[in-house]
Amino acid sequence: MIHREKLLQSFMNRESKHRDIYHDMMPFKVKEILLVANLYDAFFIEREGRFSEIMLYDYGNMNLSSFPRITGVSTKDEVFEQLEEKNIDMVIVMVGLNTMRPLSISKKIKEYFPDMPVFVLLNNNQNVSFFQRYHGKNVFDQLFVWNGESRIFFAMIKYLEDLKNAKNDTKIASVRQILIVEDSPTYYSSFLTHLYRIIYKQTNEIINDVSTDNLYKVLKLRARPKILLASNYEEAMELFHEYKDFIFLLITDVQYFKEGAMDKDAGFKLIETINKEKPQIPTIMLSQDKTKGPIAKEKGITFIDKNAQHLYKDLNHTVTPKIGFGVFIFTDRKEKELDVAKRSREF
Incomplete structure (x- = not known):
């Protein structure tokens, strides 16, 4: 009897230890968001994108247990009142017609709360170059562009959580990372929105296939691949x-800054350098310049046109196999499709 009890206790301890890893992952979660916007922009978001409805749907549909609370303010006094009273995790400053006022507010926030993540969200592409001049100068932490979908907010939240949790999660659970190199806020705003949808969709499918424990499903979502974002060669x-052993997919633009100057082939140079240190890492190249496609193909690099009409479908079709998700396709030696297994029980 004692022997059986020890075996049972040993089994329970082993299972508990396994689950504890998931509990210890993603220690930083965005629970409180301060949204700074004038009344018109706030109304526009809610009207055009059904903001609250879509955010709630995304969190529920992706088996995410905690939905962040969003507090909206429109004046500088209200901003600092909320920052003093609440434990705000991130500030999103929306920029409308008046560019200097939001810039002034974000600068003041970083002055008094230097560790507070401040993301600026533009409602069009016209002011991108103007705001890029202030990025990284203690004014704001990241710049995004409204792409017509309220899901951009979900992407911003998850990007911040990934940024904050990357070191912890790789250390305790070797969580895999996707490295994206893109200097255009317009494009990475769109890419992140799509990529997070792909990652959560595929991760949920895998978890649902192998687990029936709802709590365990929620916990295992924390082990999903995380996204790292760089805007130039050096970053x-x-x-x-820093994450060499955990990066399993590289997605890069072709042209961006290298050594302080715009380099039209920086993406190719980055891939070449990385492949010397970590050969055969799956790579996707994105560019507006279609002439780079044949060059990429010749080097064995998957190429996607940034301006493709069905960009999300192209990303989904290309990214899914490279991150190890999706269906298992059986082929013969000539790569002719013989059968498809969508779930493990179909093997």
Whole structure:
């Protein structure tokens, strides 16, 4: 009897330890958001994107247990009142017609709360270059562009959580990372929105296939691949060296800054350098310049046109196999499809 009790206790301890890893992952969660916007922009978001409805749907549909509370303010006094009273996790400053006022507010926030993540969200592409001049100068932490979908907010939240949790999650659970190198806020705003949908959709399918425990499903979502974002060659290499053992997919633009100057072939140079240190890492190249496609193909690099009409479908079709998700396709030696297994029980 005692022997059986010890075996049972040993089994329970082993199972508990396994689950504890998931409990310890993603210690930083966005629970309180301060949204700074004038009344017109706030109304526009809610009307055009059904903001609250879509956010709630996304969190529920992706088996995410906690929905962040969003507090909207429109004046500088209200901003600091909320920052003093609540434990705000991130601030999103929306920019409408008046560009200087939001810039002034975000600068003041960083002055008094230097560790507070402040993301600026533009409602069009016209002011991107203007705001990029202030990025990284203690004014705001990241710049995004409204792409017509309220899901951009979900992407911003998850990006911040990934940024904050990357070190912890790789250390305790070797969580895999996707490295994206893109200098255009317009494009990475769109990419992140799509990529998070792909990642959560595929992760949920895998979890649902192997587990029936709802709590366990929620916990295992924390082990999903995380996203790292760089805007130039040096940032990309810094992230690569820090997470070299965990990066399993590289998605890069072709042209961006390298050594302080715009380099039209920076993406190719980055891939070449990374492949020397970590050969055969799955790579996707994105560009507006279609002439780069044949060059990428010749080098064995998957190429996607940024301006493709069905960009989300192209990303989904290309990214899914490279991150190890999706259906298992049986082929013969000539790569002719013989059968498809969508779930493990179909093997």
